[in-house]
Amino acid sequence: MPGKRAIRPLGGLAALGALALGFQLVAGEQNINGAIYVVVSTFCLIAAVLMITNRNPVYAALWFAVVTLCVCGLFLLQSAPFLAAASIIVYAGAIIVTFLFVIMLAQQSGSSGYDQSSRQPLFASIVAFTLLGTMLMTFQSWGEQHAHTQVSEAALPKTIGTATVVHAASRPTEKEQVGELRGLGRALFSDFLFSVEIAGTLLLIASIGAIALAPRRAQGTL
Amino acid sequence: MGFESINSAINLVLPEVVLIATTCVMFLAAPFLVAENGAAAPGIRHRWGALALLAISVAGWFWMNSGLVPINDGPFRLDGLSYYIRGTTLVFGAVISLMLWSQVDDSKAAECQALLLAILAGVNFTVAANDLVVLFLGLELVSIPTYVLLALPRRDRESQEATIKYFLLSAFSSAVVLYGFALLYGATGTTHFVGIAQAIGGNHSGEFSKLLPLSVALIVAGLGFRVTAVPFHFYAPDVFQGSPAFAAGMLSLIPKIVGFAALVRVLGISVADTAFDMNLDSLASIVKPLLAMLAVVTMLLGNLMALRQTNIHRLMAYSSVAHAGYMLVGLTIGDRGQIATGVSAMLFYLVAYGVMTLGVFAVLCAISPSDRPIKDLHDLNGISRHHSAAALMLAVFLFSLAGLPPSGGFLGKMNLFLAAWSEGTMLGKYLAYIMAFNAMVSAVYYLRIVAAVYLKPGTGPTTMHMSAPAMVASVFCMVATFAMFVSPQAIWDRARMKDPSAVVVVSPTEVKSSMSEAIDGLPAESPASLEETLPSSSLPQNIPGGISVPGERAGSTPSASVESGPPDSRSESTATTPESSAP
Numbered sequence: 001m002p003g004k005r006a007i008r009p010l011g012g013l014a015a016l017g018a019l020a021l022g023f024q025l026v027a028g029e030q031n032i033n034g035a036i037y038v039v040v041s042t043f044c045l046i047a048a049v050l051m052i053t054n055r056n057p058v059y060a061a062l063w064f065a066v067v068t069l070c071v072c073g074l075f076l077l078q079s080a081p082f083l084a085a086a087s088i089i090v091y092a093g094a095i096i097v098t099f100l101f102v103i104m105l106a107q108q109s110g111s112s113g114y115d116q117s118s119r120q121p122l123f124a125s126i127v128a129f130t131l132l133g134t135m136l137m138t139f140q141s142w143g144e145q146h147a148h149t150q151v152s153e154a155a156l157p158k159t160i161g162t163a164t165v166v167h168a169a170s171r172p173t174e175k176e177q178v179g180e181l182r183g184l185g186r187a188l189f190s191d192f193l194f195s196v197e198i199a200g201t202l203l204l205i206a207s208i209g210a211i212a213l214a215p216r217r218a219q220g221t222l
Numbered sequence: 223m224g225f226e227s228i229n230s231a232i233n234l235v236l237p238e239v240v241l242i243a244t245t246c247v248m249f250l251a252a253p254f255l256v257a258e259n260g261a262a263a264p265g266i267r268h269r270w271g272a273l274a275l276l277a278i279s280v281a282g283w284f285w286m287n288s289g290l291v292p293i294n295d296g297p298f299r300l301d302g303l304s305y306y307i308r309g310t311t312l313v314f315g316a317v318i319s320l321m322l323w324s325q326v327d328d329s330k331a332a333e334c335q336a337l338l339l340a341i342l343a344g345v346n347f348t349v350a351a352n353d354l355v356v357l358f359l360g361l362e363l364v365s366i367p368t369y370v371l372l373a374l375p376r377r378d379r380e381s382q383e384a385t386i387k388y389f390l391l392s393a394f395s396s397a398v399v400l401y402g403f404a405l406l407y408g409a410t411g412t413t414h415f416v417g418i419a420q421a422i423g424g425n426h427s428g429e430f431s432k433l434l435p436l437s438v439a440l441i442v443a444g445l446g447f448r449v450t451a452v453p454f455h456f457y458a459p460d461v462f463q464g465s466p467a468f469a470a471g472m473l474s475l476i477p478k479i480v481g482f483a484a485l486v487r488v489l490g491i492s493v494a495d496t497a498f499d500m501n502l503d504s505l506a507s508i509v510k511p512l513l514a515m516l517a518v519v520t521m522l523l524g525n526l527m528a529l530r531q532t533n534i535h536r537l538m539a540y541s542s543v544a545h546a547g548y549m550l551v552g553l554t555i556g557d558r559g560q561i562a563t564g565v566s567a568m569l570f571y572l573v574a575y576g577v578m579t580l581g582v583f584a585v586l587c588a589i590s591p592s593d594r595p596i597k598d599l600h601d602l603n604g605i606s607r608h609h610s611a612a613a614l615m616l617a618v619f620l621f622s623l624a625g626l627p628p629s630g631g632f633l634g635k636m637n638l639f640l641a642a643w644s645e646g647t648m649l650g651k652y653l654a655y656i657m658a659f660n661a662m663v664s665a666v667y668y669l670r671i672v673a674a675v676y677l678k679p680g681t682g683p684t685t686m687h688m689s690a691p692a693m694v695a696s697v698f699c700m701v702a703t704f705a706m707f708v709s710p711q712a713i714w715d716r717a718r719m720k721d722p723s724a725v726v727v728v729s730p731t732e733v734k735s736s737m738s739e740a741i742d743g744l745p746a747e748s749p750a751s752l753e754e755t756l757p758s759s760s761l762p763q764n765i766p767g768g769i770s771v772p773g774e775r776a777g778s779t780p781s782a783s784v785e786s787g788p789p790d791s792r793s794e795s796t797a798t799t800p801e802s803s804a805p
Contacts, residue, residue, distance in 0.1 A: 193228055194235075194297040198347060198359040201242055202366060205340050208249050209370030212333045 018042035044070035061099040068092045227296035234298040237281035241343040244277035245336040252332030267331030271323040274335040282312045299352035306716045307349040315342040321468040321587045323691035326375045337367040349483040354403045354413040384464030391457045399444030405437030448481030449546045452520040462539035471583030474542040475576045513554040521547030521660040558645045567637035569717040574634035581619040581699030588692035604680025624668040625661045630706025
């Protein structure tokens, strides 16, 4: 574990800085969305750096899960709850588990370093408190309707510079459909119907290709 | 977008539907025709090959009966570029299918041919895309079957190394392209090309969003991998070396077609929203210095590295890098150029390059003994004594690659040279000079192979085994090489089939101003008036094929003074029909 000693203070300092910055924003502008944005995106960047610098593939996979969770937080801020939920299920759930399976199957011999050091109280506390704080902030802003509409406006740029975007394709037509499953489904199966079909073809070819590539045993079964 | 345009969109992609349906049928049927131990009935590859050729022919029939469709708000766009590239893809797909015919086992023939069909469909989706999402999915529909097609035929170490290298770098480049698309979406707020053009075009101050240059540079970098532009070419020699000849031939052509088609599509987004209009308002203008630099470095390094190679696959890999540089010159010139516009010269050269490069690999496929493929240059020594016809064809292709006169390669290089020369800037003149110098350098290593084939004492394979389908493919390529020199008009007309309303006559500034007025005159925030927003100035006056699309109406703006090219002459282009390549 060469990098671990260096990672701890780095992560702690970065997290403290992010929290301080976030609280300063809260105190300064009374803008809870801004604070959440700063905290989540800071964690996202830190986790991304740790993901690509960590030499241990298991830790890298776990940092990738953190990055995904933070990005899901950003999706929530953009009032896209379905996208966030789907990303958590697909990436933080299925893909990470697959990664870990592959890593564990690839290193079958011997016990690895991360089997012994599963207990990290300081780090666990930081993460837990962050989670608690985020949840409290969410509850606090639960009833604030204006926050929701504000985010919806932000999610829909009507103008680019001085230009007005008048094209209706690939954007929800009505404001209340933003982030709703209904609007997403409508967009997917009307505007992007052919894209969905092509993506389905792509998945079919990828899966058949994987089966075709799998080595065939002499007995005949895979 | 209305339901009519979605419903009618299926009519625009009938060739691709045919290809993908055949792919599914082959995937489904193939496992039942393979025994438990993995062996298939001998000779079954002929049936699969015939089925693939049949599918390509049917797709080609649909392609020939497809017409141009005005730029609409649907998911697909059928303009001159789509028409040209789709036909090119189908013809070369038939050639590659013939090359693949005898190079794979009977038990894997079905999957390989099916994957090839899927790749062709991916190219066609990419070029017909009217939306960044469809464009990206089309690119992936080319990449993912390519990984499998590289790994499937053989299982030796070289082949695995080639596959892994191509897989990792291709996935990386796809991620870069996707990042660029995401930034483009962030800068314009839509993934639809029409919407992007409006978002950029409505910016009268000429001040682009800060994200635009970054996104375009990322897209060029990611697609530069596909076309093997120089900083992204590292995979090419190793992958070509480890691949069978048909796969190397496919890799030298198909990613280039799809890469350049996507580049023209994305970089051509401009105010006027005409696909080829690379004028000062298009995204290409942002990265013109980058494109010029890529072109120069790609040409020089490709040719200089090719001089040192002794493995013919590596040599052809560097040769394909160099030719990508020539085509990038055309892309840099864009829509300028008085005698020949850059993009049309590039599209013409794409076909010429495909004919001669696939020809070289088809000859290699044809004369390689099945147990020991020809890879080294000295395997070709004195091969003219055993395979006089194959040696003659190889010499023709190499002369054409070097750009010597009675061949399509000469005409293609001359078009590119004239386009660069007549652009009217110092940059264009320098690019033309560098291109001429490079063509001279490239002659050295191409003619060295010809000398080995004809003058050196023979050490190569002496068996008279010839693969008949590959021979058919190489004969077709040779005929096409000469045909492109003797009567290039049919292909040249297609390559120049710009936006049907022919911006040549109307100066770009006029189109721009009329478009700006059209955009200005609109009430903002009214999606119902979208169809009027669509560039009515670029609608063709007579739409062949008659696929009606909402929003189609007679243009009243500059195109009225322009004769759109008579689309009836399409049937004359028998040189590009896939049927002529079928055995």
